[in-house]
Amino acid sequence: MAQKETQVVKHGDVTQRVGVEVIRKRGVDVEKLIKMLIANAAAEFASTYYYYTILRMHLAGHEDYKEICEDARLEDRAHWELIVPRIYELGGELPNDLPAFHDQAGCRAAKLPDPPTAVNILTLLLESERCAIRSWIEICDMTFGKDPRTYDMASRILNEEIEHEAWFIELLAHERDGKTIPSGHFRRGEPGHAPYSKNAKFYNP
Amino acid sequence: MGVSEIFKVELVLPHGDRRSVHVGSQEHVWDAAFNAGIVLPAMCHQGYCLTCAGRLENDGKTDQSDSLAYFPEDRNAGFVLLCTAKPCSNLTIRTHQQRQMREFRKQRNLPAPYSWSTE
Numbered sequence: 001m002a003q004k005e006t007q008v009v010k011h012g013d014v015t016q017r018v019g020v021e022v023i024r025k026r027g028v029d030v031e032k033l034i035k036m037l038i039a040n041a042a043a044e045f046a047s048t049y050y051y052y053t054i055l056r057m058h059l060a061g062h063e064d065y066k067e068i069c070e071d072a073r074l075e076d077r078a079h080w081e082l083i084v085p086r087i088y089e090l091g092g093e094l095p096n097d098l099p100a101f102h103d104q105a106g107c108r109a110a111k112l113p114d115p116p117t118a119v120n121i122l123t124l125l126l127e128s129e130r131c132a133i134r135s136w137i138e139i140c141d142m143t144f145g146k147d148p149r150t151y152d153m154a155s156r157i158l159n160e161e162i163e164h165e166a167w168f169i170e171l172l173a174h175e176r177d178g179k180t181i182p183s184g185h186f187r188r189g190e191p192g193h194a195p196y197s198k199n200a201k202f203y204n205p
Numbered sequence: 206m207g208v209s210e211i212f213k214v215e216l217v218l219p220h221g222d223r224r225s226v227h228v229g230s231q232e233h234v235w236d237a238a239f240n241a242g243i244v245l246p247a248m249c250h251q252g253y254c255l256t257c258a259g260r261l262e263n264d265g266k267t268d269q270s271d272s273l274a275y276f277p278e279d280r281n282a283g284f285v286l287l288c289t290a291k292p293c294s295n296l297t298i299r300t301h302q303q304r305q306m307r308e309f310r311k312q313r314n315l316p317a318p319y320s321w322s323t324e
Contacts, residue, residue: 031322034322035319035320035321035322036319038321039254039318039319039321042318092322095321100321101321103316103317103318104317104318104319104320104321105318106248106249106253106254106318106319107249107251107253107254108251108253108273108274127251130250130251131249131250131251131253131254134248134249134250135248135249135254138248
């Protein structure tokens with residue numbers, strides 16, 4: 001089986017990758033996957049990490065919200081760092097132009113809302129995380145059972161995006177509706193702990 | 206909120222299959238199709254990523270105010286984002302137009318998520 005799969009890559013050939021051909025052979029549309037990873041990388045870096053930097057600045061007086069926004073911000077940066085090597089491994093590359101990269105994002109830029117109230121910022125954060133979940137589960141679906149390396153990465157990121165959504169549901173319900181909808185989570189470690197995407201210990205006392 | 210009207214939306218699916226659904230004026234076309242058992246492409250569900258793109262085949266009108274990014278050029282060319290499109294009239298829509306809409310956007314230097322490649 002392994003011999004058959006590597007036949008398309010000739011001995012010493014550096015223009016092709018067995019690591020790509022084996023997943024293509026299993027049915028992954030590699031070119032589409034690269035486009036999706038670039039779009040998701042752009043969403044993590046340009047749509048969220050960059051703009052969450054601004055959003056957290058405007059949560060003054062809500063230090064708890066600010067801390068949690070900071071966790072989400074830094075974890076999105078961790079996602080970006082995790083995705084980029086996989087894009088290049090698959091034979092893709094990032095656009096050598098930041099505006100072009102920004103415009104590839106599959107989720108909108110989380111620009112500071114007007115007015116920048118806590119409710120408006122939390123709503124934006126919530127919807128940004130929801131877009132991320134939808135984008136990552138798509139990659140999980142594309143790669144499940146075919147490309148274990150991308151699947152493992154995508155599922156780690158998805159774990160954190162799902163937690164982010166739960167955080168912002170809890171905070172928005174409290175701030176906007178005066179309701180308690182628990183996220184079920186209690187703490188992270190250091191800011192930007194990213195237990196799944198940094199393969200760190202996660203909270204399970 | 207005003208009274209919701211009901212419009213007939215005919216979906217022209219790949220391979221020429223046609224399915225009709227009734228969609229309220231306050232309802233998104235994608236949701237109505239889904240509820241009728243027609244699963245159309247979609248990803249962000251926010252009117253941004255272009256995965257759900259369709260194209261009008263009649264002179265019908267949609268309300269795209271729920272879409273996060275929809276340009277006058279899109280409207281003039283008949284492209285619609287079904288996940289956030291509310292009908293304002295009876296419609297005939299060709300579905301599965303994401304590739305065409307991305308190409309259209311690229312040609313006009315408008316954001317076209319999921320289109321960048323070195324090919």
